[in-house]
Amino acid sequence: MSKRNFIVAGMLVVVAVGYLIISSTGSTASFFLTIEEVLAMGAEAQERSLTVSGAVIGDSIAYDASQPQVTFTMVQIPGDPKAVEAAGGLATVLHAAVTDPNAARLDVVYNGVRPDLLQDEAQAIVRGRIEPDGRLHADELLLKCPSRYAEEIPEQIED
Amino acid sequence: MLGDLGSILTALAFVATVYGGGAAFVSIRRSDPRWWESARHALYGAAALLGLAIVVLVQAFLSNDFGIRYVVQHSSRVLPGYLKVSAVWAGQEGSLLLWSFLQALFAALAIGRPGERVRSLAPWAAVVLGVIGAFFIGVSLLLSNPFAMLPAIPADGQGMNPLLRHPGMIFHPPAMYVGYVGLAIPFAYAMASLIAGGNVRWTTGTRTWTLVAWLGLSLGLLLGMRWAYDVLGWGGYWGWDPVENAGLMPWFTATALLHGAVMQDERRGFRIWNYVLVSLSFVLVLFGTFATRSGVIQSVHAYAASDLGAYFLGAIVVTLAASAGLIAYRGIALRSETSTESLISRDGLFFLTVVLFLMLTVSVFVGSVLPTLSHMLTGQSFEAGPAWFDRVTGPQFGALVLLLGVCPLVGRAVAVVRRVRQWVWLAGIGAAIGAIAPALAGFTDPMSLIGFSLTGLAGATALIEFGEGAVRRARSTGEAPLNALWALLRNQRRKYGGYLVHLGVVLMAVGVLGTRLYPFERDVVLASGEPQQVGDYTLVMDMMSQERVDDHVSTSASINVYDGTEYLVTLVPKVDRYDNYDQPYSVPALRPALKEDLYLILSGWDGAGTSATVRVVVNALANFLWAGGLVFLAGGAMALWPRSAKVYWNVLAGVTAAGLLIGSGWSMWGAPHGAVSSGGQRPAVGQPAPDFQLALLDGSATSLASMRGEVVVLNIWAPWCPTCRNNLPVLEDIWIAYRNRGVAFVGAAYQTDRADMEESVDLHGLTYPVGLDAGDRIAEAYGITGVPETFVVDAEGRIAYVHIGPVAEAVLRAELDALLEGRQ
Numbered sequence: 001m002s003k004r005n006f007i008v009a010g011m012l013v014v015v016a017v018g019y020l021i022i023s024s025t026g027s028t029a030s031f032f033l034t035i036e037e038v039l040a041m042g043a044e045a046q047e048r049s050l051t052v053s054g055a056v057i058g059d060s061i062a063y064d065a066s067q068p069q070v071t072f073t074m075v076q077i078p079g080d081p082k083a084v085e086a087a088g089g090l091a092t093v094l095h096a097a098v099t100d101p102n103a104a105r106l107d108v109v110y111n112g113v114r115p116d117l118l119q120d121e122a123q124a125i126v127r128g129r130i131e132p133d134g135r136l137h138a139d140e141l142l143l144k145c146p147s148r149y150a151e152e153i154p155e156q157i158e159d
Numbered sequence: 160m161l162g163d164l165g166s167i168l169t170a171l172a173f174v175a176t177v178y179g180g181g182a183a184f185v186s187i188r189r190s191d192p193r194w195w196e197s198a199r200h201a202l203y204g205a206a207a208l209l210g211l212a213i214v215v216l217v218q219a220f221l222s223n224d225f226g227i228r229y230v231v232q233h234s235s236r237v238l239p240g241y242l243k244v245s246a247v248w249a250g251q252e253g254s255l256l257l258w259s260f261l262q263a264l265f266a267a268l269a270i271g272r273p274g275e276r277v278r279s280l281a282p283w284a285a286v287v288l289g290v291i292g293a294f295f296i297g298v299s300l301l302l303s304n305p306f307a308m309l310p311a312i313p314a315d316g317q318g319m320n321p322l323l324r325h326p327g328m329i330f331h332p333p334a335m336y337v338g339y340v341g342l343a344i345p346f347a348y349a350m351a352s353l354i355a356g357g358n359v360r361w362t363t364g365t366r367t368w369t370l371v372a373w374l375g376l377s378l379g380l381l382l383g384m385r386w387a388y389d390v391l392g393w394g395g396y397w398g399w400d401p402v403e404n405a406g407l408m409p410w411f412t413a414t415a416l417l418h419g420a421v422m423q424d425e426r427r428g429f430r431i432w433n434y435v436l437v438s439l440s441f442v443l444v445l446f447g448t449f450a451t452r453s454g455v456i457q458s459v460h461a462y463a464a465s466d467l468g469a470y471f472l473g474a475i476v477v478t479l480a481a482s483a484g485l486i487a488y489r490g491i492a493l494r495s496e497t498s499t500e501s502l503i504s505r506d507g508l509f510f511l512t513v514v515l516f517l518m519l520t521v522s523v524f525v526g527s528v529l530p531t532l533s534h535m536l537t538g539q540s541f542e543a544g545p546a547w548f549d550r551v552t553g554p555q556f557g558a559l560v561l562l563l564g565v566c567p568l569v570g571r572a573v574a575v576v577r578r579v580r581q582w583v584w585l586a587g588i589g590a591a592i593g594a595i596a597p598a599l600a601g602f603t604d605p606m607s608l609i610g611f612s613l614t615g616l617a618g619a620t621a622l623i624e625f626g627e628g629a630v631r632r633a634r635s636t637g638e639a640p641l642n643a644l645w646a647l648l649r650n651q652r653r654k655y656g657g658y659l660v661h662l663g664v665v666l667m668a669v670g671v672l673g674t675r676l677y678p679f680e681r682d683v684v685l686a687s688g689e690p691q692q693v694g695d696y697t698l699v700m701d702m703m704s705q706e707r708v709d710d711h712v713s714t715s716a717s718i719n720v721y722d723g724t725e726y727l728v729t730l731v732p733k734v735d736r737y738d739n740y741d742q743p744y745s746v747p748a749l750r751p752a753l754k755e756d757l758y759l760i761l762s763g764w765d766g767a768g769t770s771a772t773v774r775v776v777v778n779a780l781a782n783f784l785w786a787g788g789l790v791f792l793a794g795g796a797m798a799l800w801p802r803s804a805k806v807y808w809n810v811l812a813g814v815t816a817a818g819l820l821i822g823s824g825w826s827m828w829g830a831p832h833g834a835v836s837s838g839g840q841r842p843a844v845g846q847p848a849p850d851f852q853l854a855l856l857d858g859s860a861t862s863l864a865s866m867r868g869e870v871v872v873l874n875i876w877a878p879w880c881p882t883c884r885n886n887l888p889v890l891e892d893i894w895i896a897y898r899n900r901g902v903a904f905v906g907a908a909y910q911t912d913r914a915d916m917e918e919s920v921d922l923h924g925l926t927y928p929v930g931l932d933a934g935d936r937i938a939e940a941y942g943i944t945g946v947p948e949t950f951v952v953d954a955e956g957r958i959a960y961v962h963i964g965p966v967a968e969a970v971l972r973a974e975l976d977a978l979l980e981g982r983q
Contacts, residue, residue, distance in 0.1 A: 006510055020551045029543050
């Protein structure tokens with residue numbers, strides 16, 4: 001009798017948490033996409049939060065310190081780490097992307113201070129929404145540099 | 160040389176561990192105590208050999224042995240000695256060696272001196288620990304050898320990552336490893352108990368190890384949080400990064416295991432649960448190590464996808480299969496004894512606690528692998544950000560805090576109904592205080608008030624436990640209440656240590672609620688000397704400066720913080736650029752206070768150094784988090800305290816625990832908090848100006864008191880400071896213009912000699928009184944942080960205006976005009 005109570009209560013907790021996970025994934029998790037995938041979605045992409053990664057074009061970076069606001073353009077790179085590895089590593093992929101005039105591009109607006117790591121051929125991971133102006137308005141801007149230390153640091157930190 | 164020695168020692172340790180596990184197995188097969196003795200000695204030997212290997216690695220770092228690749232990668236000649244020691248665990252290879260050593264040490268201790276209750280299980284546990292140990296030593300030796308040599312010896316190493324040069328980061332990894340390897344001990348005994356047919360006393364017998372592991376994980380997580388807060392400079396302490404999550408998940412299951420073990424010790428079931436929990440804990444330790452190295456978790460952190468991942472995946476599969484198989488095999492035999500009470504009982508609530516911790520583990524796991532998982536399920540990748548984690552885990556943490564508050568009440572409900580009514584009242588009062596106090600302090604968000612009242616409830620019941628226990632004991636023994644409390648704490652360490660941990664959790668929950676529900680973050684551009692209102696604070700930047708320190712260039716902005724007109728503190732956020740590293744390192748500055756932390760990050764500046772972009776973060780109630788963390792650790796240490804031991808053991812344990820607590824306190828608070836300069840004594844506007852006497856150049860003397868009734872301009876300057884000298888003509892001009900209008904001028908020369916001062920005075924033809932501030936008395940009384948600084952004192956002797964740096968003519972004129980106008 002009481003054992004059944006336990007099972008019912010346990011199941012209730014499991015269902016409640018399951019609901020939380022699924023509903024949160026629907027509302028607050030963001031699509032992890034490449035630029036090509038974003039462009040392929042068209043207007044549909046405006047409906048939800050996205051996380052997009054790409055290579056930064058150095059010449060496109062504009063910074064208005066009075067706001068502060070940064071705008072820049074990023075270029076398509078493959079989303080799959082294995083594809084990146086197969087193409088000769090992150091640094092090669094980033095360099096190739098920036099120098100390829102035909103690669104898909106996306107303009108990014110970030111209301112914040114210009115990060116030091118925002119430089120030519122850096123990898124940007126941007127979280128935000130596509131606004132009707134077709135630009136990605138970023139809430140969060142994370143950068144990785146293909147330099148030796150930038151790659152080694154997390155490995156050192158993690159333990 | 161040292162490299163070869165280290166490799167040989169590791170190889171011998173591998174052989175000894177494999178032999179030890181094998182010999183233990185043979186001793187079981189043949190029931191031969193000689194084999195068992197041999198196995199134990201082999202495991203001791205393995206621990207000793209790995210200890211020597213660690214010593215060799217430390218020596219390699221200290222002697223700058225750049226023939227070893229690992230030393231080159233993580234050290235350099237200029238690195239201070241203590242950092243060279245901590246460089247041992249700055250990278251993957253050394254970390255694994257340290258891991259192997261701790262694993263072997265713990266195995267030797269757990270096998271060598273097993274508790275009375277689990278003595279019969281020790282041989283099987285030795286077999287399991289032998290396998291685990293051999294796996295880690297093998298990985299360390301064959302795949303990730305810290306003693307690998309370089310073909311050519313470089314002149315210097317590459318240095319240690321500046322981010323890791325922080326006390327929190329020195330102690331964080333070893334603490335985490337203690338947690339990780341410690342969990343292997345209860346796991347090994349649990350497996351042994353399954354193999355040997357379900358000895359239910361393994362939870363009691365390995366309780367100390369579970370507690371040690373859990374405490375290590377707790378300490379490691381807290382230090383990691385504090386390190387992120389102090390060093391990473393994004394204003395937070397927990398970002399739900401996969402690396403953090405990897406450490407959090409085993410902590411959840413270990414916490415659940417501690418609760419389940421209490422039930423099992425009291426013969427109230429939970430036997431299958433505990434086998435599941437201990438297996439999960441160990442698997443999650445392996446998973447954490449695997450996930451951060453294999454690229455399975457897509458993170459913003461760039462994981463070097465090393466080939467270790469596959470081996471750890473194999474280990475996970477084997478562990479899961481073996482433990483699940485054993486539990487299933489013995490499952491029918493174990494099932495008979497389960498709880499039979501109703502859900503609203505101590506058993507029922509413990510059950511819910513364990514379920515919630517498991518669901519938290521599942522939630523964090525799902526969030527960590529969501530990109531991979533959703534890709535497999537739907538073909539699209541979803542990513543779980545901090546918002547996802549907050550939303551999913553928030554209600555679960557809330558439910559746990561509620562359980563924490565309700566559980567002690569329910570536990571007693573059956574015992575004494577009359578008392579329960581009092582407790583419910585007290586707990587209700589606690590909940591009310593929990594909601595009202597923060598509301599009065601300005602935290603009025605309804606969600607947070609629900610949370611605060613939950614913490615109030617839980618805090619009150621935890622305190623009631625202490626109070627009620629002490630009162631009851633005092634009544635029955637006739638002791639004074641405080642003596643009774645002390646005796647209670649001494650005699651029931653595990654129980655009251657647990658309540659202390661709960662109290663710590665409550666405090667931490669307050670901090671989490673404050674920081675998560677009242678986020679405040681602004682980017683502002685501060686121009687030198689111009690006040691700017693940010694939230695409740697007024698920020699005035701004095702100036703920017705740049706200087707060279709050892710191996711880096713440090714750029715800092717000195718920012719005075721006011722609450723309205725009341726001066727609070729001068730904060731100096733910095734950006735360090737190290738010679739060997741492309742990346743700049745931001746050193747945030749922090750003003751901690753009970754209500755909120757003000758956290759400044761320097762994020763940019765203009766070329767002339769006259770304006771700076773600063774990110775202002777206000778973390779509400781953040782200090783509750785750290786204080787709660789210390790209470791939490793203290794409770795854990797208390798629960799671990801050996802019971803009924805000899806006096807000297809108690810003293811030793813006490814000293815160790817106090818030392819550890821002070822050490823963690825120091826790591827959390829004593830660390831460089833991002834260059835907080837106290838500068839505290841600079842009188843604020845409106846305060847009485849400190850009186851001073853000053854001997855003047857012409858041989859006369861003056862004092863501030865003698866000039867009462869006049870407006871006084873005090874300029875503290877130095878002839879060796881170019882900006883001070885350049886400012887002198889401005890002051891002289893204003894003096895000429897205002898000298899007959901009730902304004903007095905005084906120049907106090909700071910840290911200089913008479914000849915230099917006279918030279919400057921003559922050069923600029925100063926006519927206002929100037930004197931030597933001998934012994935820096937005036938400078939100290941006015942709490943200056945540099946020269947020049949100019950203070951305007953009104954006719955009543957109160958500070959009317961403070962200017963740091965050279966004062967512009969128009970500004971000073973305007974101040975004087977305003978003061979003089981006010982008088983007429």
